[in-house]
Amino acid sequence: MADYDIVIVGGGPAGVGAAVAAAKNGLKTAVVERHSMLGGNWTSGYVLSILGMYTYDGTEKIVGGVADEIVENLKAYKGTNGQSHNFIPFRPDELKLSLDSIVKKYGIDVYINSLTTGAKVEKGHGVSITIEGKAGQKSVGSKMFVDSSGDADMSYFCTRNAIEGKEGEGWHQEATLPFRLGGVDEKRVISFAGKRKDLVSVVLNGDRIERLRVLPPLVEKAKTERRLYLPNSNSEFLFNTVRPGEFVCNATHVKIADFKDALEISKALHDLRHQAVSSLNFLIDEVEGFENAYLIDSAPSIGLRETRRAIGEYVLTRSDVLGNRRFDDAIARCGHPLEIHDPVKGVVYEHLSGGDNSWYHIPYGSIVVKGVDNLFVIGRCLSAEFDAQASARVTGTAMAMGHAAAVAASIAISKSTTAKGVPVKELQEKLKEQGAII
Ligand SMILES: Cc1cc2nc3c(=O)[nH]c(=O)nc-3n(C[C@H](O)[C@H](O)[C@H](O)COP(=O)(O)OP(=O)(O)OC[C@H]3O[C@@H](n4cnc5c(N)ncnc54)[C@H](O)[C@@H]3O)c2cc1C
Numbered sequence: 001m002a003d004y005d006i007v008i009v010g011g012g013p014a015g016v017g018a019a020v021a022a023a024k025n026g027l028k029t030a031v032v033e034r035h036s037m038l039g040g041n042w043t044s045g046y047v048l049s050i051l052g053m054y055t056y057d058g059t060e061k062i063v064g065g066v067a068d069e070i071v072e073n074l075k076a077y078k079g080t081n082g083q084s085h086n087f088i089p090f091r092p093d094e095l096k097l098s099l100d101s102i103v104k105k106y107g108i109d110v111y112i113n114s115l116t117t118g119a120k121v122e123k124g125h126g127v128s129i130t131i132e133g134k135a136g137q138k139s140v141g142s143k144m145f146v147d148s149s150g151d152a153d154m155s156y157f158c159t160r161n162a163i164e165g166k167e168g169e170g171w172h173q174e175a176t177l178p179f180r181l182g183g184v185d186e187k188r189v190i191s192f193a194g195k196r197k198d199l200v201s202v203v204l205n206g207d208r209i210e211r212l213r214v215l216p217p218l219v220e221k222a223k224t225e226r227r228l229y230l231p232n233s234n235s236e237f238l239f240n241t242v243r244p245g246e247f248v249c250n251a252t253h254v255k256i257a258d259f260k261d262a263l264e265i266s267k268a269l270h271d272l273r274h275q276a277v278s279s280l281n282f283l284i285d286e287v288e289g290f291e292n293a294y295l296i297d298s299a300p301s302i303g304l305r306e307t308r309r310a311i312g313e314y315v316l317t318r319s320d321v322l323g324n325r326r327f328d329d330a331i332a333r334c335g336h337p338l339e340i341h342d343p344v345k346g347v348v349y350e351h352l353s354g355g356d357n358s359w360y361h362i363p364y365g366s367i368v369v370k371g372v373d374n375l376f377v378i379g380r381c382l383s384a385e386f387d388a389q390a391s392a393r394v395t396g397t398a399m400a401m402g403h404a405a406a407v408a409a410s411i412a413i414s415k416s417t418t419a420k421g422v423p424v425k426e427l428q429e430k431l432k433e434q435g436a437i438i
Pocket of ligand 1: 009010052381395
């Protein structure tokens, strides 16, 4: 007999969305997470914000359901004040606490500090996964599985088939190590930006800075004069973190050839930490208002935007995204542009043809893994082309995919059918009843 109804590999935004929704739908649920915290890139990678809950211009809400509950719980822990333009800023530690509380509330088993290293598949049916930790190896069986590892680990272990990087070329988006800084005098920064529009731009939310960009002329000059070590960026972006005077910065960038190569990641982290400290010192020296700024911390783990993607029943394409495609088997909406941190061209955005107030559908086929009848894939390793993933990976959308996978799993179990056999209309109706926006 299976240990669980559903086992979710990876406790990031997608996995947490799936776990909460699964437990709320009555499934005996477990999450396996290799780090010491839930939240994935939110809490281990210090990504700047929750994007994807709204259209890119911030005018329409396009994700609801379980994602709303996660955000409301975060508010209760004072980890966010909610929407700021098109994103939701947050503080990572409050988010860790709020996620702990929500999994406890719903009785979800969390195998923390546990790496999933293998899977047992019989005749195209997932039976169990192997997890490894201080107690050695353990097998965990389940009726349904969800791969929310970000790296398509489970899908790869089951099928030995996945796509890494840009099709035909193999390169990856650059990695970043965000860092947090405090002690910024926002009033002085706003006044400096008013005087030196050529050097610094700010977007305000009331009397607070929502986001700040140190522009290429200032950055390039400091780099040329060797006062700034930032080899792969020509500007610095900082976003507020809820607390006055505190920002998170995503200026650092490094090329990644193989995300599985421990020695390469080790060198990359070393370089990224060097970039972070150099960036902070540069801000202190060059931008009025940063004189008393200090490093709070850098992210616990490297921020990987894109690594390996599963192959599903459908592969979401670049033209689906840019063309605002609607699908009959829709399970979620996404309005984020293509955002590619290209190692040669820098950060490149391509906006949806319908405009920044528009969205496209995530289809059910792109979260159902081909060749394994009880496995879903969600979040940044969904079944999508490289370019499409560069849009669909944002964390609001990841939670929405998690909600859909969990409800689909509950239907599959109740009807004794496969992931592919789930009646999509019933799935859509249930999702809508639970507040999801399709
Ligand atoms: C620098 C940076 C900035 C970004 N900025 C934003 C932003 O501002 N807003 C936004 O919405 N998105 C942003 N993104 C994108 C976003 O962070 C990811 O796409 C998002 O985290 C996707 O969620 P996920 O749950 O699919 O994956 P992840 O967040 O990567 O979570 C995967 C989880 O699985 C765990 N895991 C992996 N392998 C295993 C295994 N074998 N066994 C057990 N556990 C495993 C990981 O530890 C992790 O907790 C940014 C990304 C980066 C790197």
